[in-house]
Amino acid sequence: MGMTVAEKILARASGCATVVPGDVVEPRVDLAMSHENAALVINQFREVFEGTGFEARVWDPSRIAIILDHRVPAESAKTATNQKRIREFVGDQGIAKFHDIRADQGGICHQILAESGYVRPGMVVTGTDSHTTTHGALGSFAFGIGATEMASVWTLGAALNIEVPATIKVIARGELPDFVSAKDLIMHIVGKLSAEGANFRVLEFHGDTIRSMSTSGRLVLCNMAVEAGATAGIVPADAETLRYLHEVAHVTEPIDLVQPDDDAVYVETLEIDCAQLTYQIACPHTVDNVKAIDEVEGTPINQIVIGSCTNGRADDLAVAASILSGHRIADGVRMLVFPASWRIYKEAMKRGVISDLVEAGAVVMNPGCGCCLGVHQGALGDGEVALSTTNRNFLGRMGNAKAQVYLCSPAVAAASALTGRITRPTQGAKRDEHFEFPSTDNQACVEAW
Amino acid sequence: MTNTSNSPRPTTRLAWKLGDDVSTDIIYPGRYMATVLPTETPQYAFADLPELNKGLASGSIPRGSAILAGKNFGCGSSREQAASTLRGYDLAVIARGFARIFLQNAINLGLRTIVCPDIEANEGDELEIQDDRVVNITSGKSFAIIPLPASRQAIIDAGGLIPYTRQLLIQQRSAL
Ligand code: SF4
Numbered sequence: 001m002g003m004t005v006a007e008k009i010l011a012r013a014s015g016c017a018t019v020v021p022g023d024v025v026e027p028r029v030d031l032a033m034s035h036e037n038a039a040l041v042i043n044q045f046r047e048v049f050e051g052t053g054f055e056a057r058v059w060d061p062s063r064i065a066i067i068l069d070h071r072v073p074a075e076s077a078k079t080a081t082n083q084k085r086i087r088e089f090v091g092d093q094g095i096a097k098f099h100d101i102r103a104d105q106g107g108i109c110h111q112i113l114a115e116s117g118y119v120r121p122g123m124v125v126t127g128t129d130s131h132t133t134t135h136g137a138l139g140s141f142a143f144g145i146g147a148t149e150m151a152s153v154w155t156l157g158a159a160l161n162i163e164v165p166a167t168i169k170v171i172a173r174g175e176l177p178d179f180v181s182a183k184d185l186i187m188h189i190v191g192k193l194s195a196e197g198a199n200f201r202v203l204e205f206h207g208d209t210i211r212s213m214s215t216s217g218r219l220v221l222c223n224m225a226v227e228a229g230a231t232a233g234i235v236p237a238d239a240e241t242l243r244y245l246h247e248v249a250h251v252t253e254p255i256d257l258v259q260p261d262d263d264a265v266y267v268e269t270l271e272i273d274c275a276q277l278t279y280q281i282a283c284p285h286t287v288d289n290v291k292a293i294d295e296v297e298g299t300p301i302n303q304i305v306i307g308s309c310t311n312g313r314a315d316d317l318a319v320a321a322s323i324l325s326g327h328r329i330a331d332g333v334r335m336l337v338f339p340a341s342w343r344i345y346k347e348a349m350k351r352g353v354i355s356d357l358v359e360a361g362a363v364v365m366n367p368g369c370g371c372c373l374g375v376h377q378g379a380l381g382d383g384e385v386a387l388s389t390t391n392r393n394f395l396g397r398m399g400n401a402k403a404q405v406y407l408c409s410p411a412v413a414a415a416s417a418l419t420g421r422i423t424r425p426t427q428g429a430k431r432d433e434h435f436e437f438p439s440t441d442n443q444a445c446v447e448a449w
Numbered sequence: 450m451t452n453t454s455n456s457p458r459p460t461t462r463l464a465w466k467l468g469d470d471v472s473t474d475i476i477y478p479g480r481y482m483a484t485v486l487p488t489e490t491p492q493y494a495f496a497d498l499p500e501l502n503k504g505l506a507s508g509s510i511p512r513g514s515a516i517l518a519g520k521n522f523g524c525g526s527s528r529e530q531a532a533s534t535l536r537g538y539d540l541a542v543i544a545r546g547f548a549r550i551f552l553q554n555a556i557n558l559g560l561r562t563i564v565c566p567d568i569e570a571n572e573g574d575e576l577e578i579q580d581d582r583v584v585n586i587t588s589g590k591s592f593a594i595i596p597l598p599a600s601r602q603a604i605i606d607a608g609g610l611i612p613y614t615r616q617l618l619i620q621q622r623s624a625l
Binding site: 024036037039040043044047048049050051052054070071076078079082128129130132144145146147148149151152155156160161162163195196199200229231286288373374375376392394395396397399401 | 546600
C-alpha cells in the first residue's frame, strides 16, 4: 500500500519499511526546537536524570535549536532570569543553534528555523510550540509537543509512542485573485474543517495553486494547519522548496524531495477553487469562525497588527507598504508591525518598506512574538477591537479577555488601517508589482522570505 | 486504560461546566507563561474566568473535583502549564473531546482526562468515573468513555512521562 509524505517520513525515522495510520512508532528526531519555554524543558530534563547517577547531557546538542522570541527584550525580571538560565544551559551543553536577542541572529523561532536552513524535506521536527507545523512547508514532518515531552526527546533523541496520523489531502486549484493570499486560503480551509476537523490528522497540500505558491505562502498554510487541529501540515517538496533552501536558507547538504506514493491513502480529500476565493476574516473568539469579508466589512477597529510567524515576512510587509505608501493611517487607529526576523527587518529597511510603514503612522517593533500572545507590547484595552495578521483570536489572546481580535491577511490589515474599519484592499498597486521589490540584486530571496 | 489513574476513586462532584473549544489561552493565559514550575502554576488556572480561578484557589472547589467541557478542550498553544495548572488541583477533566497536544501533555503529567462524548451533567452532580463509563449518580444515567490511545498506556502505567523516560534512559545506558 502506498504512503503519504507523513507516513514515509515516520516509517523511515522509525526504521520501519511501511507504516499505516494508527501504528505506534518512536521516530528519531532530526531537530528539536524550543523558545523561552526551554526554561521548563530544562527543569523537566534535569528531573529525568534525578537519582539515575548519570550526568544530565542532551542526546545531541547539534540537533537542538533554542530561539528567544516570545518576550523580547524581557518584559520582567522573571522572564529575564528564565532567559539567563537558558543561556547558561546552552553554554553548558554546547547547543549550537541558539538565537539570542540580537539583531544579527534573532527573530521568531519558526522564521529562524526556516531561513537558517535548519529544516529540510524528510526531517522529523519537534518543537515546544503548537505552530511547529509551519515547517511542513519545507517537506518535513513537524509537530508541536509539550515541555516534558521535549525533555524526553532531549534525553533519548526520539519521540515516544507516536501514533501515525491519517492524512487529509487538500487540493487547491486555480489562481488566487489579486491581494487574496495564502492566509485567506488557509483561513477558508480552517473554517471548512472547523477547529478540530483535522485533530490527530495531517493536512497534505496539493494542486497548482500550491505548486505556484512561494515558500513564504506555504509557511502560512502549514503554520495555521494546527488551527484545524492538525498534527502537521505538509507541502510535498518541489523545485520551489529547493530554490528556497538554496537561495534563502543557504543549505548545502543533499536534499531528498520526499513525495507521496501515487497510491497513498487519504482519509478525506478537500478541494478548493482558489479563483473564487475572496478575503477571509476569522471572527472572535475562534479561528474557525471564518467569514467572507463582505459579512464584516465596516467593523470599526482600534488596533491593526501586522507580523508574527504567520505573516511577518518580507512579502507581507511589502504588500502592506504598497497599500500604505504615501497615505496616513486613519485617525484613532494604532498600527503595530513586528517583522518575523531581524534578517527580514533589515531587508525591509534597505528597501524602503519600513520607512513607508513608519511614515504612514505604523509603529514598527522589534522582531519577536510581540503582541501575538498578549504577554507584552500592544495589549488591548477593555472593549477594544484588533484586526491582526497573527494566527489566533481566542478570548484573552492579545492580553485582554474584554477585547476582540479579528484575523486577516496583510493586505486587508493595511487597507483597514487607512479607514479604521475592516476594508477590502483596492488602493495601492497590484499584488504582482509589489511582491517583487524593485531593483533588487537578489529578488527571489526577498520575495520568498 | 480509560484515565490517567488506575486506582479506584471515590465519587467526585462536577464543579464547573465549560463550552466547546476552550483554548489553553483561557486555561492558562499567555501573560503568566514566565511561571513554569508545576508547583507555581495552579494560582493562574483560568485567570480570565475570575470566579473559577478563585473557587479553585480558595478551595471552595475542592481538590479532586471534576470539570466538564465540550469538544476540542485545550486547543491552541502547546503550553504545558495548561495541564500542570489543572493537575495542581488534582482535577478530573471530562470532555467531549480534547485537542491533541493538550491531551498528550495531560497524560505526560498525570492529569486525569476522560473523553466522554455524550455526557450529560449539571454543576453539583455527583459523578463516578469508572473504567469504561461515567456514572452520573445524581441523574442515574451513565455515559460511555472513549479509551485513550493504547500507545499512552505505558506512560500512564509508569506514572507519567518523566519516570517513563527515566526507565528508558536506564535501560539504554545499561545496554551500552
Ligand atoms: S508569533 Fe505568535 S503564534 Fe508565532 S510563535 Fe510567536 S506567539 Fe506563537
